[in-house]
Amino acid sequence: MIAIDQILISDEVVEEHFVCDLTKCKGGCCEDGDAGAPMEKWELEKLDQYFNEILPYMTEEGKAEVERVGKYTYDREFGWVTPTINGGICAYGKKDATGTIICGIEQAYNDGKLDWKKPLSCHLFPILIKKSKRDPDVEYVNYHPREDLCKPGCKLGNKLKVPVYVFLKDALIRKYGEEFYETLAATAAEMKKNNNE
Secondary structure (H helix, E strand, O other), rough: EEEEEEEOOOOHHOOEEEOOOOHHHHOHHHHOOOOOOOOOOOHHHHHHHHHHHHHHOHHHHHHHHHHHOOOEEEEEOEEEEEOOOOOEEOOOOOEOOOOOOHHHHHHHHOOOOOOOOOOOHHHOOOOOOOOOOOOOEEEEEEEEOOOOOHHHHHHHHHHHEEEEEHHHHHHHHHHHHHHHHHHHHHHHHHHHHHHHH
16 A cells, blocks of 8 residues: 555555557446446536537437436435436447447547546546545545456556556546656655565
């Protein structure tokens, strides 16, 4: 376990390897789960603010689901989440010609329509962050790839020798800032050095 201020990071985040292999998994994390993508409260405001810009990137089914349940819904276990269509694909996702799920929010961001890339929980996956029930200031940062879905990503990461925290550098900086990431990278380098001695 690595502790940086109130953030507790599992060793797997620096020791394991991972690189998303979209050609194999087809973005399955956007439709395979117990709920939609968890969202932070400030992200709900972003979704409200930019919804009209995101709308053209959505499917008719996605638009209908948002019309039915709202731009986000509350889940007892995960808190605020994106809606899903019949418990499957995220309402903001759509499949391209290859069957790969593309995020409408991220497409709008890539086209310069908004300043919010996509929900942090999506960007950080397969890192999952949970708040401590005893102390709301403490967060646990764990590596949780899905056993079958993420197998290609684990395989590619091992082949390329890319640690999880390196692959998810941009997402971790989005969440915790540059200083946190630099501290994590320095700690990872020290751990690697110690393991090699």
